Amino acid sequence: MTDSASPTSLLGRPCRRQALRTLPAQEEHVSAARHFAADLLETWSVPTSERDSAVLIIDELAANAAQYGRERMTLLLALDHDTLHIVVTDSGAAVERHRPDIAPDEHGRGTGIVQYLAQSTEIHQTRSGREVRACLRCSP
Numbered sequence: 709m710t711d712s713a714s715p716t717s718l719l720g721r722p723c724r725r726q727a728l729r730t731l732p733a734q735e736e737h738v739s740a741a742r743h744f745a746a747d748l749l750e751t752w753s754v755p756t757s758e759r760d761s762a763v764l765i766i767d768e769l770a771a772n773a774a775q776y777g778r779e780r781m782t783l784l785l786a787l788d789h790d791t792l793h794i795v796v797t798d799s800g801a802a803v804e805r806h807r808p809d810i811a812p813d814e815h816g817r818g819t820g821i822v823q824y825l826a827q828s829t830e831i832h833q834t835r836s837g838r839e840v841r842a843c844l845r846c847s848p
Contacts, residue, residue, distance in 0.1 A: 733777030758846035768818035773798035
């Protein structure tokens with residue numbers, strides 16, 4: 709974990725603060741990602757309403773990574789001025805968008821929640837898995 713005035717960021721530019729956590733891609737580790745983020749964002753003095761939105765985004769992205777990732781999931785949080793960058797990567801393959809064996813009211817809301825709360829989202833398939841980025845405005 710890095711938390712310094714100007715670390716070399718994994719986002720490709722200096723960030724005020726950043727932290728990285730890698731966990732097994734299993735459902736029982738989603739709560740660890742959520743608690744890690746909540747505690748860290750409180751330490752960084754992110755206001756409660758924005759912290760709650762960030763934790764909900766992280767919960768949804770970590771749950772997806774745990775469901776579709778094969779080995780591990782990584783959570784990167786970077787606070788850059790008034791923007792919190794949330795990046796969750798996993799070692800899974802591309803996600804199938806429509807699964808007829810699952811009722812539509814049981815799954816699929818997570819992406820909509822993330823898109824509603826975040827100012828921007830991006831999903832990239834990489835050589836080693838999938839990367840999902842969400843940006844959230846927050847007051848320092």
